[in-house]
Amino acid sequence: MNKIMKSNPALYVLRERIRKGLKLYSSEPTEPYLSSQNYGEIFSNQIIRFVDDINVYRVTIHKTFEGNLTTKPINGAIFIFNPRTGQPTISEGHPHKCMGWTKASSFSA
Numbered sequence: 001m002n003k004i005m006k007s008n009p010a011l012y013v014l015r016e017r018i019r020k021g022l023k024l025y026s027s028e029p030t031e032p033y034l035s036s037q038n039y040g041e042i043f044s045n046q047i048i049r050f051v052d053d054i055n056v057y058r059v060t061i062h063k064t065f066e067g068n069l070t071t072k073p074i075n076g077a078i079f080i081f082n083p084r085t086g087q088p089t090i091s092e093g094h095p096h097k098c099m100g101w102t103k104a105s106s107f108s109a
C-alpha cells in the first residue's frame with residue numbers, strides 16, 4: 001500500500017480527505033511521533049500499546065429495490081500490539097454494537 005501511495009500522491013490526498021470527513025483525523029497528534037530521541041520510551045517500564053482501529057466500523061453498501069443505497073454494518077476488528085512482548089491482539093467488533101449509528105466516529109464514544 002505504501003508503494004502505491006508513493007507512486008500516486010492523489011490517493012494519499014483522497015485518503016486524508018476521507019479521514020477528515022469521517023472525523024477519523026486528528027489535526028494534533030496525541031502522542032509525539034517516534035524518533036531517535038523518544039525511541040527508548042517504547043521499552044521503558046510503562047505499558048505502551050499500539051492500537052490500530054482503522055477497521056472498527058465497516059459497512060457494505062447495496063442498492064435496494066427502489067434504487068436507494070443502504071448500508072449494513074459488518075464485523076470489524078481492533079489490532080493491538082504490545083512492543084515489549086511482541087504480542088499482537090485482535091479484538092473483533094460485532095455489528096450489533098454499532099446499529100443505528102450513522103458515523104464511524106460514534107463507535108469511539
